[in-house]
Amino acid sequence: MAGGPSVPGDPDALEQLAGRLRNAAQGVGSLGSNTREFTTGTVSDAEWTGSAADSFSAFGTNLGNGAGAAEGPLTRMASAVENYAGSLRAAQQKAQAFNSIADAAQDDPSGSLMSAAEQAGQNATDAISAMQQAANQAASEVTAASGELQDLFGNGPVRGFISSQPGLGDDLPLGEWTPGDPIPADYGTEILGNPGAPDLGLGTETLPPAPELGLPQGDPIPPELPLIDGDPIPTGLGPEILGNPGSGLLGPMINFNKSGESGDEPENGDGTPTPGDDTVAPRDVHGQDRTGSRGVDVPFVKENGDLLFQSDGQLVRVLDNGNGTSDVVIYDPSNPSGAPTTTIKDMPESQVQSRIDSGRWFG
Amino acid sequence: MGQGFTVKPSVLQSNGQGATDLQEYCQAVAVDAVETLAGMASSAGHPGLASALTEAAGRGDKAFSGMLAAYGHAATGLAASGQTYANADQANAARTKGVTSQDLPFLNGVG
Numbered sequence: 001m002a003g004g005p006s007v008p009g010d011p012d013a014l015e016q017l018a019g020r021l022r023n024a025a026q027g028v029g030s031l032g033s034n035t036r037e038f039t040t041g042t043v044s045d046a047e048w049t050g051s052a053a054d055s056f057s058a059f060g061t062n063l064g065n066g067a068g069a070a071e072g073p074l075t076r077m078a079s080a081v082e083n084y085a086g087s088l089r090a091a092q093q094k095a096q097a098f099n100s101i102a103d104a105a106q107d108d109p110s111g112s113l114m115s116a117a118e119q120a121g122q123n124a125t126d127a128i129s130a131m132q133q134a135a136n137q138a139a140s141e142v143t144a145a146s147g148e149l150q151d152l153f154g155n156g157p158v159r160g161f162i163s164s165q166p167g168l169g170d171d172l173p174l175g176e177w178t179p180g181d182p183i184p185a186d187y188g189t190e191i192l193g194n195p196g197a198p199d200l201g202l203g204t205e206t207l208p209p210a211p212e213l214g215l216p217q218g219d220p221i222p223p224e225l226p227l228i229d230g231d232p233i234p235t236g237l238g239p240e241i242l243g244n245p246g247s248g249l250l251g252p253m254i255n256f257n258k259s260g261e262s263g264d265e266p267e268n269g270d271g272t273p274t275p276g277d278d279t280v281a282p283r284d285v286h287g288q289d290r291t292g293s294r295g296v297d298v299p300f301v302k303e304n305g306d307l308l309f310q311s312d313g314q315l316v317r318v319l320d321n322g323n324g325t326s327d328v329v330i331y332d333p334s335n336p337s338g339a340p341t342t343t344i345k346d347m348p349e350s351q352v353q354s355r356i357d358s359g360r361w362f363g
Numbered sequence: 364m365g366q367g368f369t370v371k372p373s374v375l376q377s378n379g380q381g382a383t384d385l386q387e388y389c390q391a392v393a394v395d396a397v398e399t400l401a402g403m404a405s406s407a408g409h410p411g412l413a414s415a416l417t418e419a420a421g422r423g424d425k426a427f428s429g430m431l432a433a434y435g436h437a438a439t440g441l442a443a444s445g446q447t448y449a450n451a452d453q454a455n456a457a458r459t460k461g462v463t464s465q466d467l468p469f470l471n472g473v474g
Contacts, residue, residue, distance in 0.1 A: 007408065008408035009406060009408020009409065010408065011405055013406040014403060014406050016401045017399050018403070020395065020399045021396060021399045021403070023395075024392050024395045024396040025386075025396075027391075027392035027395070028389075028392050028396075031385065031388055031392060034388075035385055035434075038378070038382070041378075042375070042381070042441065044379045045371070045374050046371045046372075046374035046375050046378070046445075047370065047374075048371070048374075049370070050370075053370070054442075058438075059408060059437065060437060061432075063433050063434070063437065066433075067430055070426065070430075075421060076448055077416075081412075081416075083444070084407075084409075084412060088408060103424065135407070135411060135412045136411060136412075138415075139409075139411045139412040139414070139415035140415075142416055142419050143419070144413045146415075146418060146419030146422040146423065147422065149419070149426045150423075151429075152424055152426055152429075152430075153425075153426045153429030153430050153433070223413055307436055
């Protein structure tokens with residue numbers, strides 16, 4: 001019939017698509033659980049321990065939780081569209097019925113169908129009104145659910161992960177990315193907030209020097225040990241083991257410097273020495289022995305102190321004084337003189353622990 | 364005071380591929396979901412709902428992009444971590460080879 005109500009839309013297609021979206025939702029749900037299992041399995045199978053493993057576990061778990069959380073919004077969108085499809089179909093059926101009766105009434109000179117046509121017209125009007133309401137409701141539900149979906153990774157698990165790390169950044173651009181954009185080079189650092197990752201410590205974690213060499217547990221290989229001709233220590237060996245070069249590549253998962261700490265700076269993070277810490281400035285790394293007047297028995301501490309590694313590749317010996325303080329000697333193993341670059345007398349245990357907790361010292 | 368660490372580098376390296384597999388699965392689901400939302404917009408027949416569905420497709424696109432990037436990050440991070448651990452092991456072994464009996468006097472006369 002020309003001029004009758006027409007209700008656009010394809011309820012069959014919508015219902016089919018809703019089913020497909022529901023399947024996709026179940027897919028991301030499975031993805032979430034699989035990711036969590038994968039994370040746990042990786043750490044377990046690799047027998048991976050330490051801060052790097054902990055960081056990866058947290059990252060993977062949050063990623064899995066985030067992926068799994070996408071199931072809800074997608075499912076709600078599917079349900080909203082399904083509900084609307086039902087109303088749309090009803091409206092189309094009522095409209096079609098009215099058009100048919102109206103056509104017949106038009107051709108009926110007796111006028112006996114006019115009443116039925118009027119009723120059909122009212123039914124169609126009601127159904128279309130209901131369909132409009134259903135569409136508006138579905139639109140609201142879809143908008144709300146899609147907002148949740150966007151928040152999952154615009155502000156979601158990764159961001160939540162960051163906010164759980166003290167001092168890490170809050171302004172992630174994850175939500176700004178568009179498909180096809182490359183992952184920013186500093187993506188990992190954005191996620192975990194550790195540009196440069198100087199304290200990564202991967203190499204140091206794997207370094208089991210003493211047992212393999214038959215040297216005392218925890219001792220580094222003495223720098224003065226000569227090499228066999230033709231088999232030199234690789235150029236990058238020292239930093240690889242003690243100083244974690246390339247850590248920027250690995251840092252994202254592993255390193256958690258607090259904001260303002262590069263690993264090379266004192267803990268106050270402002271680039272100035274911490275009071276009481278006579279850390280040698282970077283330009284004095286190979287500088288003179290400043291220990292003479294500070295009362296630290298350097299040879300004794302080096303021989304008897306606990307061995308730690310500093311993020312810049314230097315070695316740290318910490319000798320517990322038994323009174324809540326320790327004497328500390330920091331020295332560069334590549335310096336043939338063996339002279340320390342830094343000594344600290346009676347360093348409070350809290351400060352020692354703070355450096356360990358921050359990853360500045362590890363071992 | 365010291366902390367102990369262990370790891371099997373080869374497992375980390377191989378599991379980097381596992382993360383890539385998850386990423387690929389994520390991408391398949393993402394494409395399905397976003398295309399489905401866009402298809403719904405075309406079939407909705409209602410301007411308001413169609414607009415909401417189109418917006419949802421865009422938001423989903425962004426969300427899945429972030430998700431995919433995170434999986435990629437996990438994949439490359441695991442592989443790189445495994446490689447670095449392996450490199451450290453090799454460097455350690457190389458350094459061990461550089462130690463001779465001359466350097467370890469207590470070994471003189473042994474073997």
